[in-house]
Amino acid sequence: MAQSRRRLAEQLRARIAAGEFADKGKLPTEDQLIEEYGATRYAVRNAIALLAEAGDVFPVRGSGVFVREDRGDGDYLSIGTTRGISGEYPGRKVSSVVYELSLLRADETLSRRMHCQEGDQVWKVVRLRLVDDEPLAYETAWYLKEFVPFINEQIAEGSLFGYARNDLGLNFGYVDKVIRAGELNAVEAKALGLKKGQPALYLDDDSFLTNGRLFNSSHIAYHYRNARFFTMTSMK
Amino acid sequence: MAQSRRRLAEQLRARIAAGEFADKGKLPTEDQLIEEYGATRYAVRNAIALLAEAGDVFPVRGSGVFVREDRGDGDYLSIGTTRGISGEYPGRKVSSVVYELSLLRADETLSRRMHCQEGDQVWKVVRLRLVDDEPLAYETAWYLKEFVPFINEQIAEGSLFGYARNDLGLNFGYVDKVIRAGELNAVEAKALGLKKGQPALYLDDDSFLTNGRLFNSSHIAYHYRNARFFTMTSMK
DNA sequence: GAGTGGTCTAGACCACGCA
DNA sequence: GCGTGGTCTAGACCACTCG
Numbered sequence: 001m002a003q004s005r006r007r008l009a010e011q012l013r014a015r016i017a018a019g020e021f022a023d024k025g026k027l028p029t030e031d032q033l034i035e036e037y038g039a040t041r042y043a044v045r046n047a048i049a050l051l052a053e054a055g056d057v058f059p060v061r062g063s064g065v066f067v068r069e070d071r072g073d074g075d076y077l078s079i080g081t082t083r084g085i086s087g088e089y090p091g092r093k094v095s096s097v098v099y100e101l102s103l104l105r106a107d108e109t110l111s112r113r114m115h116c117q118e119g120d121q122v123w124k125v126v127r128l129r130l131v132d133d134e135p136l137a138y139e140t141a142w143y144l145k146e147f148v149p150f151i152n153e154q155i156a157e158g159s160l161f162g163y164a165r166n167d168l169g170l171n172f173g174y175v176d177k178v179i180r181a182g183e184l185n186a187v188e189a190k191a192l193g194l195k196k197g198q199p200a201l202y203l204d205d206d207s208f209l210t211n212g213r214l215f216n217s218s219h220i221a222y223h224y225r226n227a228r229f230f231t232m233t234s235m236k
Numbered sequence: 237m238a239q240s241r242r243r244l245a246e247q248l249r250a251r252i253a254a255g256e257f258a259d260k261g262k263l264p265t266e267d268q269l270i271e272e273y274g275a276t277r278y279a280v281r282n283a284i285a286l287l288a289e290a291g292d293v294f295p296v297r298g299s300g301v302f303v304r305e306d307r308g309d310g311d312y313l314s315i316g317t318t319r320g321i322s323g324e325y326p327g328r329k330v331s332s333v334v335y336e337l338s339l340l341r342a343d344e345t346l347s348r349r350m351h352c353q354e355g356d357q358v359w360k361v362v363r364l365r366l367v368d369d370e371p372l373a374y375e376t377a378w379y380l381k382e383f384v385p386f387i388n389e390q391i392a393e394g395s396l397f398g399y400a401r402n403d404l405g406l407n408f409g410y411v412d413k414v415i416r417a418g419e420l421n422a423v424e425a426k427a428l429g430l431k432k433g434q435p436a437l438y439l440d441d442d443s444f445l446t447n448g449r450l451f452n453s454s455h456i457a458y459h460y461r462n463a464r465f466f467t468m469t470s471m472k
Numbered sequence: 473g474a475g476t477g478g479t480c481t482a483g484a485c486c487a488c489g490c491a
Numbered sequence: 492g493c494g495t496g497g498t499c500t501a502g503a504c505c506a507c508t509c510g
Contacts, residue, residue, distance in 0.1 A: 003478095003479070003480095004479090004480080005479085005480095029494080029495065029496085030495080030496065031494090031495090040480070040481060040482075041481090041482085041483090042479080042480055042481070042482090043479095043480080045496085045497090046479090046480095048496090055410075055412075058409060058410060058444075058448055059495095059496060059497090060409075060446060060447055060448055060488090060489080060495085060496075061446070061487065061488050061489075061495065061496045061497060062487075062488035062489035062490070062494075062495045062496065062497095063447070063488080063489050063490075063494090063495060063496080064489095064494095064495065064496080065495095065496080066448055070351075071412065074414075076414065079315065079415070079467060079469070080469055081469065082469055082471060115306075172471040173294060173296075173470070173471060173472075174291075174294060174468055174469060174470045174471055175468065175469050175471065176291075176307065176466070176467075176468050177466070177467050177468070177469070178310075178312065178464060178465065178466050179315070179415065179437070179464065179465040179466075179467070180437060180460065180463070180464035180465065181417040181435040181436055181437035181458070181460040182435055182460060183434075183435055183460075198419075198435075199417040199418055199419055199434075199435035199436070199460075200417055200435070201415070201416060201417035201437070208294075210296060210297075210507095211296055211299070211508085212294055212296060212302055222417070224416065224417040224418060224419075224435075227416070228414060228415065228416035229414065229415040229416065230412070230413070230414050230415075231315060231412075231413050231415070231467070232410055232411065232412050232413070233315070233316055233317065233318055233410060233411050233413070234409070234410045235318055235408040235409060235410060235411065236409075236497095239497095239498070239499095240498090240499080241498085241499095265475080265476065265477085266476080266477065267475090267476090276499070276500060276501075277500090277501085277502090278498080278499055278500070278501090279498095279499075281477085281478090282498090282499095284477095295476095295477060295478090296476085296477075296507090296508080297476070297477045297478060297506065297507050297508075298475075298476050298477065298478095298506070298507035298508035298509075299475095299476060299477080299507080299508050299509075300475095300476065300477080300508095301476095301477080446488095447489080
Protein backbone atom coordinates (compact mmCIF):
# COMPACT_ATOMS: atom_id res chain seq x y z
CA MET A 1 0.00 0.00 0.00
CA ALA A 2 1.18 3.47 -0.83
CA GLN A 3 1.87 5.79 2.05
CA SER A 4 -1.43 7.02 3.32
CA ARG A 5 -0.38 10.66 3.50
CA ARG A 6 0.63 10.68 -0.16
CA ARG A 7 -2.56 8.98 -1.25
CA LEU A 8 -4.58 11.44 0.77
CA ALA A 9 -2.64 14.39 -0.63
CA GLU A 10 -3.34 13.21 -4.18
CA GLN A 11 -7.04 12.82 -3.47
CA LEU A 12 -7.25 16.26 -1.94
CA ARG A 13 -5.33 17.73 -4.87
CA ALA A 14 -7.86 16.20 -7.24
CA ARG A 15 -10.76 17.60 -5.25
CA ILE A 16 -9.14 21.04 -5.22
CA ALA A 17 -8.59 20.86 -8.98
CA ALA A 18 -12.25 19.89 -9.43
CA GLY A 19 -13.17 23.11 -7.68
CA GLU A 20 -14.92 21.31 -4.89
CA PHE A 21 -13.84 23.82 -2.25
CA ALA A 22 -14.21 26.92 -4.41
CA ASP A 23 -17.23 28.22 -2.47
CA LYS A 24 -15.69 28.36 0.98
CA GLY A 25 -12.17 28.79 -0.29
CA LYS A 26 -10.86 26.31 2.20
CA LEU A 27 -10.57 22.61 2.91
CA PRO A 28 -12.71 20.76 5.42
CA THR A 29 -11.29 20.87 8.93
CA GLU A 30 -8.77 18.29 10.04
CA ASP A 31 -11.43 16.56 12.13
CA GLN A 32 -13.77 16.36 9.16
CA LEU A 33 -11.06 14.92 6.94
CA ILE A 34 -10.19 12.39 9.63
CA GLU A 35 -13.79 11.25 9.60
CA GLU A 36 -14.31 11.39 5.82
CA TYR A 37 -11.27 9.28 5.09
CA GLY A 38 -11.17 7.19 8.23
CA ALA A 39 -7.59 8.37 8.50
CA THR A 40 -5.60 9.37 11.52
CA ARG A 41 -4.66 12.91 12.28
CA TYR A 42 -1.07 12.09 11.42
CA ALA A 43 -1.97 11.18 7.85
CA VAL A 44 -4.29 14.16 7.41
CA ARG A 45 -1.80 16.69 8.71
CA ASN A 46 1.00 15.20 6.64
CA ALA A 47 -1.12 15.27 3.50
CA ILE A 48 -1.94 18.93 4.11
CA ALA A 49 1.75 19.61 4.76
CA LEU A 50 2.60 18.13 1.35
CA LEU A 51 0.05 20.37 -0.35
CA ALA A 52 1.28 23.37 1.62
CA GLU A 53 4.87 22.64 0.60
CA ALA A 54 3.79 22.64 -3.02
CA GLY A 55 1.99 25.94 -2.47
CA ASP A 56 -1.46 24.58 -3.27
CA VAL A 57 -2.84 25.44 0.11
CA PHE A 58 -1.95 27.43 3.22
CA PRO A 59 -3.09 26.58 6.73
CA VAL A 60 -3.98 29.38 9.14
CA ARG A 61 -4.14 28.50 12.78
CA GLY A 62 -7.53 29.07 14.27
CA SER A 63 -9.09 29.58 10.91
CA GLY A 64 -8.65 26.75 8.43
CA VAL A 65 -6.68 25.48 5.45
CA PHE A 66 -7.13 27.90 2.58
CA VAL A 67 -6.89 26.98 -1.08
CA ARG A 68 -4.51 29.17 -3.05
CA GLU A 69 -6.56 29.94 -6.14
CA ASP A 70 -4.41 32.88 -7.10
CA ARG A 71 -1.15 31.01 -7.43
CA GLY A 72 0.96 30.51 -10.54
CA ASP A 73 -1.52 31.42 -13.25
CA GLY A 74 1.32 31.79 -15.67
CA ASP A 75 3.58 29.59 -17.58
CA TYR A 76 6.31 28.99 -15.03
CA LEU A 77 8.98 26.45 -14.42
CA SER A 78 9.05 25.31 -10.83
CA ILE A 79 12.17 25.71 -8.71
CA GLY A 80 10.78 24.19 -5.55
CA THR A 81 10.09 20.83 -7.16
CA THR A 82 12.23 18.83 -9.53
CA ARG A 83 10.58 16.60 -12.06
CA GLY A 84 12.46 17.29 -15.26
CA ILE A 85 11.44 19.66 -18.00
CA SER A 86 9.01 17.10 -19.42
CA GLY A 87 7.22 17.00 -16.09
CA GLU A 88 6.95 20.78 -16.06
CA TYR A 89 4.92 20.92 -19.25
CA PRO A 90 2.26 18.23 -19.04
CA GLY A 91 0.21 17.96 -22.20
CA ARG A 92 2.68 19.88 -24.29
CA LYS A 93 5.23 18.74 -26.80
CA VAL A 94 8.63 18.53 -25.16
CA SER A 95 11.50 17.56 -27.43
CA SER A 96 15.26 17.68 -27.54
CA VAL A 97 17.93 18.08 -30.16
CA VAL A 98 21.03 16.19 -29.11
CA TYR A 99 24.21 18.09 -29.90
CA GLU A 100 26.58 15.72 -28.21
CA LEU A 101 26.43 12.36 -26.47
CA SER A 102 29.69 10.88 -25.34
CA LEU A 103 31.26 8.73 -22.68
CA LEU A 104 34.44 10.23 -21.32
CA ARG A 105 36.81 9.92 -18.40
CA ALA A 106 36.80 12.64 -15.76
CA ASP A 107 39.78 14.97 -15.78
CA GLU A 108 40.70 16.86 -12.67
CA THR A 109 38.14 19.62 -13.17
CA LEU A 110 35.27 17.29 -13.98
CA SER A 111 36.12 14.90 -11.15
CA ARG A 112 35.77 17.75 -8.70
CA ARG A 113 32.48 18.79 -10.19
CA MET A 114 31.15 15.22 -10.16
CA HIS A 115 32.55 14.32 -6.74
CA CYS A 116 34.29 11.33 -8.29
CA GLN A 117 37.78 10.03 -8.95
CA GLU A 118 39.86 11.20 -11.88
CA GLY A 119 39.45 8.68 -14.66
CA ASP A 120 35.93 7.64 -13.66
CA GLN A 121 33.59 7.27 -16.60
CA VAL A 122 31.07 10.04 -17.15
CA TRP A 123 28.40 10.56 -19.78
CA LYS A 124 28.27 14.01 -21.32
CA VAL A 125 24.99 15.05 -22.90
CA VAL A 126 24.47 18.37 -24.66
CA ARG A 127 20.92 19.10 -25.73
CA LEU A 128 18.67 21.89 -26.88
CA ARG A 129 15.35 21.50 -25.09
CA LEU A 130 12.22 22.66 -26.89
CA VAL A 131 8.63 23.11 -25.78
CA ASP A 132 6.07 23.18 -28.57
CA ASP A 133 9.06 23.59 -30.89
CA GLU A 134 10.12 26.82 -29.18
CA PRO A 135 13.67 26.77 -27.82
CA LEU A 136 13.65 26.76 -24.05
CA ALA A 137 17.14 25.89 -22.88
CA TYR A 138 20.61 24.80 -23.94
CA GLU A 139 21.74 22.16 -21.48
CA THR A 140 25.07 20.53 -20.78
CA ALA A 141 24.74 17.59 -18.42
CA TRP A 142 27.07 14.97 -16.95
CA TYR A 143 25.99 11.63 -15.52
CA LEU A 144 28.19 9.19 -13.58
CA LYS A 145 28.34 5.89 -15.46
CA GLU A 146 28.40 4.15 -12.09
CA PHE A 147 24.72 5.04 -11.68
CA VAL A 148 23.65 5.47 -15.32
CA PRO A 149 25.27 2.55 -17.13
CA PHE A 150 23.80 3.28 -20.54
CA ILE A 151 22.48 6.19 -22.59
CA ASN A 152 21.79 6.28 -26.31
CA GLU A 153 20.57 9.03 -28.59
CA GLN A 154 16.97 7.91 -28.37
CA ILE A 155 17.01 8.09 -24.60
CA ALA A 156 18.71 11.47 -24.69
CA GLU A 157 15.99 12.79 -26.97
CA GLY A 158 13.42 11.97 -24.30
CA SER A 159 13.35 12.50 -20.57
CA LEU A 160 16.62 11.50 -18.93
CA PHE A 161 15.02 12.32 -15.62
CA GLY A 162 12.20 9.84 -16.22
CA TYR A 163 14.67 7.28 -17.56
CA ALA A 164 16.80 7.47 -14.43
CA ARG A 165 13.85 7.19 -12.11
CA ASN A 166 11.53 4.80 -13.87
CA ASP A 167 13.86 2.59 -15.91
CA LEU A 168 16.99 2.63 -13.76
CA GLY A 169 15.10 2.81 -10.48
CA LEU A 170 17.29 5.54 -9.02
CA ASN A 171 16.01 7.22 -5.88
CA PHE A 172 16.51 10.97 -5.91
CA GLY A 173 17.32 12.66 -2.63
CA TYR A 174 17.80 16.35 -3.25
CA VAL A 175 19.03 18.87 -5.77
CA ASP A 176 21.31 21.86 -5.24
CA LYS A 177 20.66 24.77 -7.59
CA VAL A 178 22.58 27.92 -8.33
CA ILE A 179 20.81 30.59 -10.35
CA ARG A 180 22.24 33.67 -11.96
CA ALA A 181 21.85 35.88 -15.00
CA GLY A 182 24.58 36.27 -17.58
CA GLU A 183 25.43 36.94 -21.19
CA LEU A 184 24.93 34.18 -23.75
CA ASN A 185 28.01 32.85 -25.47
CA ALA A 186 28.04 32.28 -29.22
CA VAL A 187 27.17 28.57 -29.09
CA GLU A 188 24.26 28.96 -26.69
CA ALA A 189 22.94 31.97 -28.56
CA LYS A 190 22.94 30.19 -31.90
CA ALA A 191 21.12 27.18 -30.51
CA LEU A 192 18.49 29.32 -28.80
CA GLY A 193 17.99 31.62 -31.78
CA LEU A 194 19.32 34.63 -29.89
CA LYS A 195 22.40 36.79 -30.16
CA LYS A 196 25.66 36.54 -28.29
CA GLY A 197 25.66 38.87 -25.31
CA GLN A 198 21.90 38.82 -24.84
CA PRO A 199 20.67 37.82 -21.37
CA ALA A 200 20.36 34.25 -20.20
CA LEU A 201 19.18 32.71 -16.99
CA TYR A 202 21.80 30.18 -15.96
CA LEU A 203 20.89 27.28 -13.73
CA ASP A 204 23.48 24.90 -12.30
CA ASP A 205 21.93 21.71 -10.93
CA ASP A 206 23.59 19.05 -8.80
CA SER A 207 21.34 16.04 -8.25
CA PHE A 208 21.98 13.65 -5.38
CA LEU A 209 20.56 10.21 -4.67
CA THR A 210 18.98 9.30 -1.35
CA ASN A 211 22.33 7.90 -0.27
CA GLY A 212 23.91 11.33 -0.69
CA ARG A 213 25.90 10.43 -3.81
CA LEU A 214 25.90 12.91 -6.69
CA PHE A 215 24.92 11.26 -9.95
CA ASN A 216 24.16 14.19 -12.25
CA SER A 217 25.35 17.73 -12.71
CA SER A 218 23.91 20.12 -15.27
CA HIS A 219 24.66 23.57 -16.61
CA ILE A 220 21.64 25.07 -18.31
CA ALA A 221 21.19 28.31 -20.26
CA TYR A 222 17.52 29.26 -20.40
CA HIS A 223 16.00 31.45 -23.08
CA TYR A 224 15.35 34.69 -21.23
CA ARG A 225 11.99 35.32 -22.85
CA ASN A 226 10.66 31.76 -22.94
CA ALA A 227 11.57 30.69 -19.42
CA ARG A 228 10.57 32.08 -16.06
CA PHE A 229 10.59 30.40 -12.73
CA PHE A 230 8.23 30.26 -9.82
CA THR A 231 8.75 29.20 -6.25
CA MET A 232 7.01 29.60 -2.94
CA THR A 233 8.83 29.60 0.35
CA SER A 234 7.11 29.16 3.64
CA MET A 235 8.40 31.08 6.62
CA LYS A 236 7.03 28.72 9.25
CA MET B 237 9.61 28.72 26.44
CA ALA B 238 10.67 28.52 22.84
CA GLN B 239 9.56 25.54 20.85
CA SER B 240 11.78 22.66 21.75
CA ARG B 241 12.44 21.60 18.17
CA ARG B 242 13.66 25.06 17.23
CA ARG B 243 15.86 25.29 20.29
CA LEU B 244 17.26 21.88 19.53
CA ALA B 245 17.82 22.76 15.88
CA GLU B 246 19.76 25.86 16.91
CA GLN B 247 21.94 23.91 19.31
CA LEU B 248 22.68 21.28 16.69
CA ARG B 249 23.46 23.97 14.14
CA ALA B 250 25.96 25.48 16.55
CA ARG B 251 27.60 22.11 17.16
CA ILE B 252 27.82 21.50 13.40
CA ALA B 253 29.36 24.93 12.89
CA ALA B 254 31.88 24.16 15.63
CA GLY B 255 32.94 21.14 13.61
CA GLU B 256 31.97 18.75 16.35
CA PHE B 257 30.78 16.08 13.92
CA ALA B 258 33.51 16.57 11.33
CA ASP B 259 35.21 13.25 12.06
CA LYS B 260 32.27 10.95 11.46
CA GLY B 261 30.56 13.30 9.05
CA LYS B 262 27.23 12.68 10.66
CA LEU B 263 25.12 13.56 13.66
CA PRO B 264 24.58 11.26 16.61
CA THR B 265 21.67 8.87 16.10
CA GLU B 266 18.16 9.90 17.00
CA ASP B 267 18.27 7.72 20.08
CA GLN B 268 21.52 9.30 21.24
CA LEU B 269 20.12 12.81 20.74
CA ILE B 270 17.00 11.84 22.64
CA GLU B 271 19.17 10.83 25.56
CA GLU B 272 21.66 13.71 25.34
CA TYR B 273 18.95 16.34 25.39
CA GLY B 274 16.34 14.52 27.38
CA ALA B 275 14.04 15.31 24.47
CA THR B 276 11.36 13.23 22.85
CA ARG B 277 11.74 11.70 19.46
CA TYR B 278 9.23 14.19 18.11
CA ALA B 279 11.44 17.12 19.01
CA VAL B 280 14.61 15.45 17.75
CA ARG B 281 13.12 14.46 14.42
CA ASN B 282 11.57 17.88 13.92
CA ALA B 283 14.86 19.60 14.71
CA ILE B 284 16.63 17.42 12.17
CA ALA B 285 13.87 18.15 9.66
CA LEU B 286 14.47 21.88 10.10
CA LEU B 287 18.18 21.44 9.45
CA ALA B 288 17.43 19.22 6.46
CA GLU B 289 15.06 21.83 5.03
CA ALA B 290 17.81 24.39 5.27
CA GLY B 291 20.18 22.00 3.53
CA ASP B 292 22.59 21.74 6.46
CA VAL B 293 22.12 18.02 6.82
CA PHE B 294 20.62 15.07 4.98
CA PRO B 295 19.20 11.99 6.67
CA VAL B 296 19.70 8.58 5.06
CA ARG B 297 17.49 5.79 6.26
CA GLY B 298 19.38 2.95 7.79
CA SER B 299 22.57 4.93 7.86
CA GLY B 300 22.43 8.23 9.72
CA VAL B 301 22.07 11.97 9.41
CA PHE B 302 24.95 13.31 7.34
CA VAL B 303 26.37 16.80 7.61
CA ARG B 304 26.59 18.65 4.32
CA GLU B 305 30.08 20.14 4.48
CA ASP B 306 30.24 20.75 0.75
CA ARG B 307 27.26 23.04 0.51
CA GLY B 308 27.18 26.68 -0.54
CA ASP B 309 30.82 27.65 -0.20
CA GLY B 310 30.18 30.67 -2.30
CA ASP B 311 28.63 34.02 -1.88
CA TYR B 312 25.02 33.24 -2.59
CA LEU B 313 21.68 34.75 -1.86
CA SER B 314 19.22 32.20 -0.59
CA ILE B 315 15.95 31.57 -2.40
CA GLY B 316 14.65 28.90 -0.06
CA THR B 317 14.64 31.19 2.94
CA THR B 318 13.51 34.77 3.23
CA ARG B 319 15.18 37.03 5.75
CA GLY B 320 15.81 40.23 3.83
CA ILE B 321 19.02 41.25 2.13
CA SER B 322 20.51 42.36 5.44
CA GLY B 323 19.99 38.87 6.81
CA GLU B 324 21.73 37.36 3.81
CA TYR B 325 24.99 39.16 4.48
CA PRO B 326 25.72 38.87 8.19
CA GLY B 327 28.83 40.76 9.20
CA ARG B 328 28.94 42.82 6.06
CA LYS B 329 27.94 46.38 5.37
CA VAL B 330 24.48 46.48 3.87
CA SER B 331 23.20 49.91 2.92
CA SER B 332 20.53 51.50 0.77
CA VAL B 333 20.15 54.65 -1.26
CA VAL B 334 16.53 55.72 -1.24
CA TYR B 335 15.41 57.00 -4.63
CA GLU B 336 11.77 57.42 -3.77
CA LEU B 337 9.57 57.13 -0.71
CA SER B 338 5.95 58.06 -1.12
CA LEU B 339 2.48 57.25 0.10
CA LEU B 340 0.04 56.87 -2.75
CA ARG B 341 -3.40 55.51 -3.48
CA ALA B 342 -3.71 52.31 -5.49
CA ASP B 343 -4.92 52.71 -9.03
CA GLU B 344 -6.51 49.80 -10.82
CA THR B 345 -3.22 48.13 -11.78
CA LEU B 346 -1.63 48.49 -8.37
CA SER B 347 -4.76 47.36 -6.54
CA ARG B 348 -4.66 44.13 -8.49
CA ARG B 349 -1.00 43.62 -7.72
CA MET B 350 -1.50 44.37 -4.02
CA HIS B 351 -4.75 42.40 -3.68
CA CYS B 352 -6.41 45.50 -2.28
CA GLN B 353 -9.17 47.97 -3.14
CA GLU B 354 -8.64 50.84 -5.56
CA GLY B 355 -7.88 53.91 -3.49
CA ASP B 356 -6.24 52.02 -0.62
CA GLN B 357 -3.10 53.66 0.65
CA VAL B 358 0.17 52.07 -0.35
CA TRP B 359 3.78 53.00 0.40
CA LYS B 360 6.12 52.97 -2.56
CA VAL B 361 9.81 52.57 -1.82
CA VAL B 362 12.50 52.63 -4.49
CA ARG B 363 15.98 51.79 -3.29
CA LEU B 364 19.40 50.82 -4.50
CA ARG B 365 20.72 48.09 -2.23
CA LEU B 366 24.46 47.90 -1.67
CA VAL B 367 26.69 45.33 0.00
CA ASP B 368 30.11 46.60 1.03
CA ASP B 369 29.33 49.61 -1.14
CA GLU B 370 28.96 47.44 -4.25
CA PRO B 371 25.58 47.79 -5.99
CA LEU B 372 23.56 44.62 -5.60
CA ALA B 373 20.00 45.39 -6.64
CA TYR B 374 17.59 48.10 -7.70
CA GLU B 375 14.34 47.47 -5.86
CA THR B 376 10.86 48.85 -6.23
CA ALA B 377 8.62 47.79 -3.36
CA TRP B 378 5.05 48.47 -2.28
CA TYR B 379 3.67 48.07 1.23
CA LEU B 380 0.03 48.21 2.28
CA LYS B 381 -0.42 51.03 4.78
CA GLU B 382 -2.99 48.89 6.52
CA PHE B 383 -0.13 46.73 7.81
CA VAL B 384 2.77 49.17 7.68
CA PRO B 385 1.35 52.41 9.03
CA PHE B 386 4.57 54.39 8.89
CA ILE B 387 7.84 54.51 6.97
CA ASN B 388 10.40 57.30 6.91
CA GLU B 389 13.64 57.71 5.03
CA GLN B 390 15.72 56.46 7.95
CA ILE B 391 13.72 53.26 8.14
CA ALA B 392 13.91 52.80 4.37
CA GLU B 393 17.69 53.09 4.52
CA GLY B 394 17.79 50.09 6.86
CA SER B 395 16.05 46.77 6.81
CA LEU B 396 12.35 47.11 6.06
CA PHE B 397 12.10 43.38 6.57
CA GLY B 398 13.48 43.62 10.10
CA TYR B 399 11.33 46.71 10.77
CA ALA B 400 8.16 44.89 9.77
CA ARG B 401 8.96 41.85 11.83
CA ASN B 402 10.62 43.25 14.92
CA ASP B 403 9.10 46.70 15.30
CA LEU B 404 5.67 46.17 13.79
CA GLY B 405 5.36 42.59 14.98
CA LEU B 406 4.09 41.27 11.66
CA ASN B 407 4.03 37.49 11.27
CA PHE B 408 5.21 36.37 7.85
CA GLY B 409 3.56 33.35 6.32
CA TYR B 410 5.03 32.71 2.92
CA VAL B 411 6.53 34.41 -0.10
CA ASP B 412 5.80 33.83 -3.79
CA LYS B 413 8.72 34.45 -6.08
CA VAL B 414 9.01 34.73 -9.84
CA ILE B 415 12.49 34.71 -11.30
CA ARG B 416 13.57 35.53 -14.81
CA ALA B 417 16.40 37.10 -16.75
CA GLY B 418 15.94 40.24 -18.81
CA GLU B 419 17.53 43.37 -20.19
CA LEU B 420 18.15 46.31 -17.88
CA ASN B 421 16.26 49.49 -18.58
CA ALA B 422 18.03 52.84 -18.49
CA VAL B 423 17.09 53.72 -14.91
CA GLU B 424 18.10 50.39 -13.43
CA ALA B 425 21.31 50.30 -15.42
CA LYS B 426 22.37 53.76 -14.27
CA ALA B 427 21.73 52.94 -10.62
CA LEU B 428 23.61 49.64 -10.82
CA GLY B 429 26.53 51.09 -12.76
CA LEU B 430 25.77 48.98 -15.82
CA LYS B 431 24.52 49.69 -19.31
CA LYS B 432 21.02 49.56 -20.68
CA GLY B 433 20.36 46.20 -22.33
CA GLN B 434 22.85 44.28 -20.22
CA PRO B 435 21.49 41.25 -18.37
CA ALA B 436 19.63 41.43 -15.09
CA LEU B 437 18.14 38.82 -12.87
CA TYR B 438 14.62 39.96 -12.05
CA LEU B 439 12.89 38.78 -8.92
CA ASP B 440 9.24 39.51 -8.18
CA ASP B 441 8.34 38.89 -4.55
CA ASP B 442 4.88 38.75 -3.01
CA SER B 443 5.00 38.48 0.77
CA PHE B 444 2.02 37.20 2.71
CA LEU B 445 1.26 37.26 6.42
CA THR B 446 0.28 34.17 8.37
CA ASN B 447 -3.34 35.14 7.84
CA GLY B 448 -2.88 34.91 4.07
CA ARG B 449 -3.03 38.65 3.44
CA LEU B 450 -0.47 40.16 1.08
CA PHE B 451 1.32 43.09 2.67
CA ASN B 452 4.32 43.65 0.40
CA SER B 453 5.14 43.23 -3.25
CA SER B 454 8.57 43.90 -4.71
CA HIS B 455 10.14 44.08 -8.13
CA ILE B 456 13.91 43.72 -7.94
CA ALA B 457 16.61 43.98 -10.59
CA TYR B 458 19.77 42.23 -9.42
CA HIS B 459 23.23 43.07 -10.69
CA TYR B 460 24.04 40.07 -12.86
CA ARG B 461 27.64 39.83 -11.74
CA ASN B 462 27.20 40.63 -8.05
CA ALA B 463 24.20 38.45 -7.30
CA ARG B 464 23.71 34.72 -7.59
CA PHE B 465 21.21 32.56 -5.85
CA PHE B 466 21.31 29.22 -4.18
CA THR B 467 18.56 26.82 -3.23
CA MET B 468 18.22 23.19 -2.30
CA THR B 469 15.12 21.19 -2.95
CA SER B 470 14.43 17.88 -1.32
CA MET B 471 12.67 15.21 -3.34
CA LYS B 472 11.31 13.29 -0.38
C1' DG C 473 21.07 -9.41 12.27
C1' DA C 474 21.80 -5.08 14.46
C1' DG C 475 21.15 -0.41 13.98
C1' DT C 476 19.41 3.35 11.52
C1' DG C 477 15.84 6.68 10.03
C1' DG C 478 10.63 6.58 8.17
C1' DT C 479 5.82 5.81 9.00
C1' DC C 480 2.13 5.54 11.89
C1' DT C 481 -1.16 5.27 16.17
C1' DA C 482 -3.87 7.43 19.73
C1' DG C 483 -4.15 10.26 22.33
C1' DA C 484 -3.31 15.42 25.21
C1' DC C 485 -2.85 20.24 25.60
C1' DC C 486 -1.79 24.87 23.55
C1' DA C 487 -2.20 29.29 20.59
C1' DC C 488 -4.74 31.76 17.67
C1' DG C 489 -9.01 33.55 14.76
C1' DC C 490 -13.21 34.73 14.91
C1' DA C 491 -17.91 35.69 16.35
C1' DG D 492 -15.94 30.65 24.18
C1' DC D 493 -15.60 27.70 20.52
C1' DG D 494 -13.35 25.81 16.72
C1' DT D 495 -9.25 25.80 14.30
C1' DG D 496 -4.56 24.28 13.26
C1' DG D 497 0.22 23.75 16.02
C1' DT D 498 2.94 21.34 19.35
C1' DC D 499 3.97 17.50 21.88
C1' DT D 500 3.94 12.66 24.30
C1' DA D 501 4.91 7.78 24.31
C1' DG D 502 4.88 4.46 22.34
C1' DA D 503 4.79 0.47 17.91
C1' DC D 504 6.22 -1.36 13.69
C1' DC D 505 8.49 -0.95 9.06
C1' DA D 506 12.29 -0.26 5.41
C1' DC D 507 16.67 0.35 4.55
C1' DT D 508 22.07 0.16 5.16
C1' DC D 509 25.92 -2.13 6.36
C1' DG D 510 29.00 -5.25 8.48
